[in-house]
Amino acid sequence: MPEKKEKKAAVKKDPAVKKTTTKTSVVKNVKKPTTKKVKEIKGVVAAKKVVDKPKIEVGTEVKSPAVTVKPIKVKVKTRQRSAERRSLKEKRPDDYYFAVGRRKRAVAQTKLWTSKKLEISVNGRSYEEYFLVYKFREALLAPLKAIGLDGAKVELKISGGGKRGQSEAARLGISRALLLVNPDYRLTLKKLGFLMRDPREKERKKFGLKKARRAPQWAKR
Numbered sequence: 062m063p064e065k066k067e068k069k070a071a072v073k074k075d076p077a078v079k080k081t082t083t084k085t086s087v088v089k090n091v092k093k094p095t096t097k098k099v100k101e102i103k104g105v106v107a108a109k110k111v112v113d114k115p116k117i118e119v120g121t122e123v124k125s126p127a128v129t130v131k132p133i134k135v136k137v138k139t140r141q142r143s144a145e146r147r148s149l150k151e152k153r154p155d156d157y158y159f160a161v162g163r164r165k166r167a168v169a170q171t172k173l174w175t176s177k178k179l180e181i182s183v184n185g186r187s188y189e190e191y192f193l194v195y196k197f198r199e200a201l202l203a204p205l206k207a208i209g210l211d212g213a214k215v216e217l218k219i220s221g222g223g224k225r226g227q228s229e230a231a232r233l234g235i236s237r238a239l240l241l242v243n244p245d246y247r248l249t250l251k252k253l254g255f256l257m258r259d260p261r262e263k264e265r266k267k268f269g270l271k272k273a274r275r276a277p278q279w280a281k282r
Contacts, residue, residue, distance in 0.1 A: 160238040162234030164229040167229075169218070171238050173235065182217065201228060
């Protein structure tokens, strides 16, 4: 027993002797800035020196540095381009004016000549033989009557659609061709609605329905 007491007293007196503890100490990995990085940063700061601006006396001429100015390309308007292309395409060597009219699934390619007599042919036949219904004939002649043009030669090549759609497509084609003859006809034709392409078409049938929107009839019993 006295030996143990002597050992404890020796440990307290000698600071070199450390106590062994059972608790484990956790050391965190903390990155400290190294001396090299600090030196590099100091070097950059030292490299930047403030340069005094030269003083300009009053009355001295200051020459500005030469500035290269790039030429600005002016874009031509798309409407002007389209008008030029139309004039090249639609005025053919045979002196006829070409235009296309559409309605529903019908497409009417029209050729128009200015002449004294009124001659209208549709797919190689006269318009009276092709369109047997009076309304469809009147649709063809409507733009010519609105302008008051008695004589004109018109050749129509129509494909697709029914007779009503074909007649309205031909009306649009003839009215567009008349604008190429004289652009002053626009006011009269536009008021009557002959220059508007009618976008209305039959809607497709949906699955589960009888038609585009017609649902099957509901039966209680």
